[in-house]
Amino acid sequence: MKRLVLAVMAVGMLVAGAVQSAEELHNPGGIGGVESLRGASELEATRAADAMKRFPRDQGTIDSDYVYQPPLVPHTIRNYEVSLNANKCLACHSWKNANEMGATKISVTHYQTREGQVLSDVSPRRYFCLQCHVPQADAKPLVENEFQRVDALR
Template identity: 85%
Template sequence: MKKVIVAVMALGMLMAGVVQSAEALHNPGGTGGVESLRGASEIETTRAADPMKRYPRDQGVIDSDYVYQPPLIPHTIRNYEVSQNANKCLACHSWKNAKDMGATKISVTHYQSPRQGQVLSDVSPSRYFCLQCHVPQADAKPLVGNDFQRVDALR
């Protein structure tokens, strides 16, 4: 009985492999019907890169769309290093440099420890990686449509 079950299972797996190879003949190396937000393309096909997003210069402070929204970055951040060893954002936005650079100071909350609320002499490690919350505002069309509406108080 065991031999019959094993033989039937082997035959079933063999047939499944034949069906898969027949599909591969019709669609070799295909995506299997999967389509991304950028459209359908074969894995082997290389398409042209999307054009670089445009970051309007000197657009000033960008209005918030919801309460407690981290401020958006109104300039490009290309080639800005924000790592464990360096933070290019602080070169302009720290309390020490903001006035000379004509930049917005980072919030005093960035100098407080999150658990104890103690005021620190430097930016809190939990607030050091600016790009976790703050993003540049590019002049780009959305990948997907939405019907988001601002909170009435922010209009």
């Protein structure tokens, strides 16, 4: 009886393998016909890296697209540490260093608590700059976008 069960299981595995091979012929790459943002390629396949994004150096401030938009960063932030122990942004943008570094000063609102109390250092709720401020790169959009700038800001 055990031999019969083993034989049936072996035949079942062979048939399953043949069906899987037939599916692979119709769907090479095993990606199920799904195309991601990086194209139709196997997950295991290695492809060339995308070109590094270009940042508009020396552009100064970048125009806002909507009211109350946090200012965009006109330079790369690669290798900038912004963590509990360090904040590279403050090396240039703090009130103490901004004039010497030729950088834009942090807004006075970044030195206030929720209750409006003025602090001598950046408020903990405003310490992680990259939550709101992002670098503006010359990069192709990942998805189609029909966003229009607010009329008053044109």
